[in-house]
Amino acid sequence: MLDGISDWVTNIVETLGYVGVAALIALENIFPPLPSELILPLAGFETGRGNFNYFLMVIAATVGSVVGALFLYYAAQLIGERRVRALVRRYGRWFQVSEADIDRADDWFDRYSTLAVLVCRCVPLVRSLVSIPAGFRQMSLVPFLIYTTIGSAIWNAALIGAGWALGDNWESVGDYVGYFQYVVIALIAVGVLWFFWRKLSNRGSSSPRHDGP
Numbered sequence: 001m002l003d004g005i006s007d008w009v010t011n012i013v014e015t016l017g018y019v020g021v022a023a024l025i026a027l028e029n030i031f032p033p034l035p036s037e038l039i040l041p042l043a044g045f046e047t048g049r050g051n052f053n054y055f056l057m058v059i060a061a062t063v064g065s066v067v068g069a070l071f072l073y074y075a076a077q078l079i080g081e082r083r084v085r086a087l088v089r090r091y092g093r094w095f096q097v098s099e100a101d102i103d104r105a106d107d108w109f110d111r112y113s114t115l116a117v118l119v120c121r122c123v124p125l126v127r128s129l130v131s132i133p134a135g136f137r138q139m140s141l142v143p144f145l146i147y148t149t150i151g152s153a154i155w156n157a158a159l160i161g162a163g164w165a166l167g168d169n170w171e172s173v174g175d176y177v178g179y180f181q182y183v184v185i186a187l188i189a190v191g192v193l194w195f196f197w198r199k200l201s202n203r204g205s206s207s208p209r210h211d212g213p
Contacts, residue, residue, distance in 0.1 A: 029068025044163025
């Protein structure tokens with residue numbers, strides 16, 4: 001499957017150039033199985049061969065990133081947090097999630113929204129997902145665009161530059177990004193475990209005591 005995707009991506013990059021990279025990165029934001037760690041290093045490799053300009057390629061990829069992020073941002077706004085809260089009220093007890101947890105998440109995002117968007121755009125797995133809470137919380141569009149653009153440009157410049165630097169070994173960039181993803185997955189797993197542990201601890205401490213006669 002990955003070989004088929006790689007061939008498809010290669011054909012698009014070689015045929016459509018900047019426009020193809022922008023379209024692929026926009027699609028990658030919406031459909032994560034299409035990995036940027038494949039598209040961007042390949043674009044860097046082709047740039048290193050003299051087929052493209054590095055700065056124009058970074059700009060094209062960043063335009064694609066912003067378009068994809070805006071799609072998720074507006075989709076989240078359309079769905080609305082009200083529907084998410086309704087699902088939590090109905091099914092949240094099965095996952096130990098309550099509306100109070102949503103309130104805390106909202107408070108955190110409202111406080112650190114710009115930093116969250118900027119940093120998360122440079123982190124595998126959560127790069128695209130950060131647009132969803134931004135849309136739910138109706139984060140102001142201008143700051144969202146600014147920090148999405150900056151974070152995306154950093155990520156794109158790094159991976160395109162790595163593909164250029166590694167030349168024929170550009171595919172190894174995906175291996176290095178994969179190691180980074182393992183770290184992110186581990187951190188997410190720790191966070192999830194901590195969340196459930198806190199929930200169980202709070203439930204135990206709030207249980208009524210039965211003293212003897």
